Amino acid sequence: MEYASYIALIPLLPLAGFVVLGLFGQKHFSRTAGIVGTLILLVATVLACYTAYQYFFVTGKVNGVYQTIEPIKLTWLPFSPGMSIDMGILLDPASVMMLVVVTFISLMVHVFSLGYMKGEERFAVYYAFLSLFTFSMLGLVLSTNIFQLYIFWELVGVSSFLLIGFYYDRPAAVAAAKKAFIVTRFADLGFLIGILILAFYSGTLDFGALIQRLTATHSTQLAQITGTTFLGVSLLSWALALVFIGGAGKSAMFPLHIWLPDAMEGPTPVSALIHAATMVVAGVYLVARLYPVYLIDGTILQLITWIGALSALLAGLIACTQTDIKRVLAYSTISQIGYMLFALGLTGYTASLFHLFTHAFFKSLLFLGVGSVIHFVHTNEMGNMGGLRKEMPLTHGTFLIACFAIAGVPPFAGFYSKEEILMTAWEHNKLIYYGALVTSGITAFYMFRLYFRIFWNKTRVPDHHHHSEGTWNMKLPLVLLALAAVGVGFIPFARYVAIDGEKEISIPLSFSLAPVLLALAGIAGAYGLYYKENERPQKLERALGGLYKTVKQKFYFDELYLFVTKKIIFNGIAKPAAWIDKHVVDGTMNGLGWITTRFSISIRTLQSGRIQGYLIYFLGGIVALAAMCIYLWK
Incomplete structure (x- = not known):
């Protein structure tokens, strides 16, 4: 089966789900909207997995190299010869990998939401929005040109x-949605x-042609863009920096990170979709898509490296002080995206996408x-939790697996990808390496x-309003994702997703000793402070004083933005x-109008409509003309 015969269905199926559920969901699918949306996405996920199989194992590789394939490409808006906005689908190792990730994670969110969002008044609208989000992200990762990507980027x-603003009757959700929208617009x-x-x-706008023209030896286009400067900086550097700013905003990197924690006001499954596989990794994908061009400019790579490293460290420190469990994970996401970006800055393309x-x-x-957990206890605050492991055994077990994975403990998936990033840092920048090492311990x-x-700390009084930790459709995604969190680390990722000339990283066992020991030290520290309820955390907070308060207040970035906007702007x-x-x-305009009005009033008697008055003006004119003629004759 050729790709062109079915590939367009992958993004178009979620679009169809959005249209059907958006127009008819509330009236005709008020109870079955979730099932309809989930079945549609299940078909898209199966097609995405089939595409990945075909590409990676059957037809994608030619002479040992994975090819870039454009099964569909249609000219939409032509501007001049060679310059047009096309709509198409691009298949290469990065886009095919993202195709599987986006559809699978979105499917898990769809299934989980069947139980989590059950009974919501706007249930069909919620699934319509999920479908639109999935369509937008699929369109983004499959784009053949940079302007098509920008269109889906905005979508x-x-x-x-x-x-984020789904609960439109909650002021906090409305404010969070506006904050996310405004920050990312800039x-x-x-x-x-x-x-x-x-x-x-x-x-050109086409990715392939753009990269080829700007990276070819003795390229005229490259000479022109690097030879033209603004404020002493080449236009290539300006262009790459500006493109990265767009990615940094979408991926919530410092200093544009302030919107992401507030985005937790949306439904929790939405947070999983935004943070895990779609919106916030779009910035990483954008840099990766234009990576051969970024490799030309070492200065911009340094900028990406330091922004990513700083974001990883600052977000990790803030996460240590938050008490809202969703905000802890929000800052964790910022930290992990920072890892991916500084890996790209250090030329670790494969390591970055592997961690993604x-x-x-x-x-x-x-x-x-x-x-x-929130569905069970109806609160986001850690202080109202504790001892949930007995009442929520499945959630407890799967959550523990995820914690080991993100902490970088072997043999869980996060260990392998994080080790590749640390090895990249060790080979290219020792300072970044040590900062990343500390950040991994903080994580x-x-x-x-x-x-x-959540699961230990104190004994919780049983809440008899709950009889279980959730329905099967809330448990199944947890089990499948837990299996993935263990298994995907064993995939030889570098064999499938890499750029030309990049070597597969070999990590000696001795290199992993320090990161693993630091991870265990971080776990031991958390165990000592929080395994059982005690006074040690409060004593530590008092000992740290202003430093702890500064970190808990998120280094006052929100206050700084408010000061700049309200006081200065x-x-x-x-x-x-x-x-x-x-x-x-x-x-000025009102004054001109007043002058015109007064002048009109003053001369309005000239148009009185009286014939005798007009005759007087006429005779006066004749006398004046006669006088002029006599004067000139003399």
């Missing part, structure tokens, strides 16, 4: 806005400008696990702080601009 933003403006610069100098792949499974498992600490406070720029608009611009 992902709209979808996330709808899902970043996306930079992305758009970067696209225009790259397209102008390369003469494994992270999708154990992070979605973590979010669905806390969703199961183990805050994740097991979360684990012990609103008061210092917006108010003076409004005064000028009202008093100068409007005043």
